[in-house]
Amino acid sequence: MKPVLYLIACxxxxxxxxxxxxxxxxxxxxxxxxxxxxxxxRWWEAxxxxxxxxxxxxxxxxxxxxxxxxxxxxxxxxxxALLSCTSLNKWAAGIAxxxxxxxxxxxxxxxxxxxxxxxxxxxxxxxxxxxxSAQTLRDQGVTLLLGPGGYEPHPxxxxxxxxxxxxxxxxxxxxxxxxxxxxxxxxxxxPRRPASRPLRP
Numbered sequence: 001m002k003p004v005l006y007l008i009a010c011x012x013x014x015x016x017x018x019x020x021x022x023x024x025x026x027x028x029x030x031x032x033x034x035x036x037x038x039x040x041x042r043w044w045e046a047x048x049x050x051x052x053x054x055x056x057x058x059x060x061x062x063x064x065x066x067x068x069x070x071x072x073x074x075x076x077x078x079x080x081a082l083l084s085c086t087s088l089n090k091w092a093a094g095i096a097x098x099x100x101x102x103x104x105x106x107x108x109x110x111x112x113x114x115x116x117x118x119x120x121x122x123x124x125x126x127x128x129x130x131x132x133s134a135q136t137l138r139d140q141g142v143t144l145l146l147g148p149g150g151y152e153p154h155p156x157x158x159x160x161x162x163x164x165x166x167x168x169x170x171x172x173x174x175x176x177x178x179x180x181x182x183x184x185x186x187x188x189x190x191p192r193r194p195a196s197r198p199l200r201p
Contacts, residue, residue: 001031002029002030002031003029003030003031003076003077004030004031004032004033004072004073004074004075004076004077005025005030005031005032005033005075005076005077005078005079005173006033006034006035006072006075006077006078006079006103006107007021007022007025007032007033007034007035007079007081008035008036008078008079008080008081008100008103008104009021009034009035009036009037009040009080009081009082009100010037010039010040010080010082010083010084010086010087010100011037011039011040011042011043011084012082012083012084012118012119012120013082013119013159013161013164014081014082014119014161014162014164015036015040015043015082016043016161017161017162017164018034018036018040018044018051019050019051019054020164020166021081021164021166021169021170022034022051022054022055023054023166024166024167024169024170025079025170027167028167028170028171028173030077030170030173031056031073032055033055033057033060033072033073033075034051034055034057034059034060035059035060035061035072035099035100035103036059036060036061036100037061037084037087037098037100037101038061038062038098040061041059041061044059057071057072057073058071058072060072060099061098061099061100062098062099063099063102075103075107075112076112076113077112077113077114077115077173077174078103078104078107078112078113078114078115079114079115079116079117079169079170079173080100080104080114080115080116080117081115081116081117081164081166081169082117082118082119082164083116083117083118083119084118084119084120085118085120085124085125085127085130087100087101088116088118088120088130088133088134088137089127089129089130089133091104091105091133091137092129092132092133092134092136092137093133104116104142108140108141108142109140113143113173113174114141114142114143115142115143115145115169115172115173116137116142116143116144116145117145117150117151117169117172118144118145118146118150118151118153119151119159119164120153121153121154121155121156121157121158121159122153122154122155122156123156124153125153134146134147143172145169145172
């Protein structure tokens with residue numbers, strides 16, 4: 001069986017083409033599940049069926065209700081692409097008010113590899129919170145592809161949403177064999193448990 005990847009996307013320009021990200025992850029050997037922030041989900045509202053057909057899984061954008069079963073298989077790696085400036089700062093501050101941020105906030109502390117590729121402009125990047133948030137995530141073990149070797153913030157109104165490097169972003173994930181040591185599911189976050197024990201409700 002292929003290892004499971006949660007591809008998590010915020011409402012940033014290239015998320016209009018998240019289907020390209022799914023295909024890049026699938027080509028690299030991942031069983032790819034898609035999780036969107038509520039804002040990103042609105043972008044794709046008319047085409048959810050297309051994404052579900054592509055991934056073979058429900059597209060998630062909200063926490064499930066108590067008593068509901070898991071809609072997605074347990075993740076063995078997570079890729080946040082795209083990570084918006086707002087979600088970067090919320091994640092670093094521990095504000096898990098969306099399923100997308102809740103999953104990675106917990107997952108990185110359960111030993112699940114988490115990679116994040118931001119996409120925002122230089123004016124947003126100039127906010128003093130951004131470097132602090134970036135360092136906070138890196139200190140937790142997140143592979144944050146911001147800066148040299150990753151995404152360099154673009155000038156305002158000059159981003160290239162169609163040219164986002166999906167294949168290079170997926171390539172930043174750990175080798176599949178290295179990712180198969182821990183997993184979390186798409187439920188409400190729970191207290192920390194050993195990474196070697198996949199979580200179930």
